[in-house]
Amino acid sequence: MLQLRTIFIYSAIVMMVNGHGRLVQPPSRSTMWRFGFDNPRNYNDNQLFCGGFSVQYGENGGKCGICGDNYKDTVRENEAPDGKYANGVIVAKYDVGEKIDIKVRLTANHKGWFEYRLCQNDDPKKRLTQECFDKHLLTDDNKYRFVITKSMEHVTHSVALPAGVKCRNCVLQWKYNTGNSWGTDPITSLGCIGCGKQEQFYACADISIGYNDIKVGEKNQEVFVPVGDVDERTEINKTVNYEPDGSCAPCNCKLDQPNISSVSIPKISYFLTVALSAFLIF
Numbered sequence: 001m002l003q004l005r006t007i008f009i010y011s012a013i014v015m016m017v018n019g020h021g022r023l024v025q026p027p028s029r030s031t032m033w034r035f036g037f038d039n040p041r042n043y044n045d046n047q048l049f050c051g052g053f054s055v056q057y058g059e060n061g062g063k064c065g066i067c068g069d070n071y072k073d074t075v076r077e078n079e080a081p082d083g084k085y086a087n088g089v090i091v092a093k094y095d096v097g098e099k100i101d102i103k104v105r106l107t108a109n110h111k112g113w114f115e116y117r118l119c120q121n122d123d124p125k126k127r128l129t130q131e132c133f134d135k136h137l138l139t140d141d142n143k144y145r146f147v148i149t150k151s152m153e154h155v156t157h158s159v160a161l162p163a164g165v166k167c168r169n170c171v172l173q174w175k176y177n178t179g180n181s182w183g184t185d186p187i188t189s190l191g192c193i194g195c196g197k198q199e200q201f202y203a204c205a206d207i208s209i210g211y212n213d214i215k216v217g218e219k220n221q222e223v224f225v226p227v228g229d230v231d232e233r234t235e236i237n238k239t240v241n242y243e244p245d246g247s248c249a250p251c252n253c254k255l256d257q258p259n260i261s262s263v264s265i266p267k268i269s270y271f272l273t274v275a276l277s278a279f280l281i282f
Ligand SMILES: [Cu+2]
Pocket: 020, 108, 110, 199
């Protein structure tokens, strides 16, 4: 009997250590290394749980970092601009309004439900807010809350990307509200397993929508800035690496920058030459 109890306690500990789930498609900032992307390894990528139940509800009033870090962390590791896993590496490219498959691997099923949100963003270094994600709750027809039943382990959901939303570095957010603990519903005041405060998991993945020039797997890709205010462009150049290895000094970057004109001017002059010759001949 004692042995049985030891085994039970041991497996409970192993379950806790193994954590609960990870976003695998598109792979999250903490998980992408498992798929060969050049990004730091987080072996606890199935445990982005807001610091844990007691931290989230006992110390942070239920708040969580947008990508599952402890809300109180001064640097949240999964968030831009300073988080070690948030490097603006795009892991997937989609078309505007495309219906996409999202996959999650549950390492410990706690029932409950998933939701997926999208924050429209072009700048990999921008600090994002939950309000940005709340603008686009992703749906499958009208369904947006996906119930997790006890048998699920490899979970796939199809959701539509929002119509008209185009972005160089959108961030997809996975939210898992578990449902295996006793809690009290804040509205009805009724208690049940799965009601009220539950352990939560989040993850963020960097994706692009509607841009063909984006290269999947490359860091800190150029922020698109319309030709205009030169000072503003210079300012942005300072924060952007144009070389994959990050070796580009700001001055070199500025030299690289007038791509737009160096590409389009020859095209325009070619067109003018053809038009002029045609005019002279006829
Ligand atoms: Cu748990």
